[in-house]
Amino acid sequence: MDTMEALFSRRSIRKYKPDPIPEGVLRELLEAAMSAPSAGNQQPWHFVIIHARKILDEIPSFHPHSQMLKEAPLAVLVCGDLKLEKHIGYWVQDCSAATENLLLAVHAKGLGGVWLGIYPREDRVAGLRKLLGIPEHVIAFSLVPVGYPAESKPPRPDRYNAMKIHHDKW
Numbered sequence: 816m817d818t819m820e821a822l823f824s825r826r827s828i829r830k831y832k833p834d835p836i837p838e839g840v841l842r843e844l845l846e847a848a849m850s851a852p853s854a855g856n857q858q859p860w861h862f863v864i865i866h867a868r869k870i871l872d873e874i875p876s877f878h879p880h881s882q883m884l885k886e887a888p889l890a891v892l893v894c895g896d897l898k899l900e901k902h903i904g905y906w907v908q909d910c911s912a913a914t915e916n917l918l919l920a921v922h923a924k925g926l927g928g929v930w931l932g933i934y935p936r937e938d939r940v941a942g943l944r945k946l947l948g949i950p951e952h953v954i955a956f957s958l959v960p961v962g963y964p965a966e967s968k969p970p971r972p973d974r975y976n977a978m979k980i981h982h983d984k985w
């Protein structure tokens with residue numbers, strides 16, 4: 816799948832088959848996430864791979880829009896490490912870039928996933944800190960359930976909007 820095809824056909828997938836994700840495929844997904852650009856190339860991210868059914872089932876108790884975790888074979892939590900930041904505040908953009916790379920790789924490998932927002936919702940950040948034992952200087956940023964899709968969606972919603980484009984001045 817070429818890059819333009821991948822980004823035009825990616826959709827949020829929220830229903831998954833129970834089949835496990837092969838280790839080699841997971842490794843490729845993480846390599847894609849870590850290939851993202853980052854401010855000063857600081858790569859201030861960590862990734863927590865969550866396989867444990869008990870943990871996946873617990874998250875919807877404090878994240879109201881994450882029910883799909885109950886059928887996902889795994890989820891990847893993207894975290895920002897404030898100790899790895901050289902350019903203060905850019906960790907949010909760095910983790911966003913890693914999350915989008917991860918989503919595109921998930922799609923390119925024939926898998927499905929969805930970006931679940933964690934940061935800046937304090938209750939979700941705190942819930943994951945407690946559940947996973949995340950240290951104080953690390954902030955849970957986004958959570959991506961991954962599985963083989965059990966739903967299909969039309970590939971390319973047309974979101975091009977000429978009203979959002981400005982030439983040379985606002």
Ligand SMILES: Cc1cc2nc3c(=O)[nH]c(=O)nc-3n(C[C@H](O)[C@H](O)[C@H](O)COP(=O)(O)O)c2cc1C
Pocket residue numbers: 825826827828829880881929930931932933
């Ligand atoms: C920052 C962010 C937070 C999101 N949080 C959730 C979420 O908590 N639950 C969910 O089901 N989808 C979540 N989404 C997915 C969006 O709902 C989805 O991307 C949007 O509806 C567009 O659909 P598409 O991804 O299929 O193009 C989030 C997306 C982003 C970028």
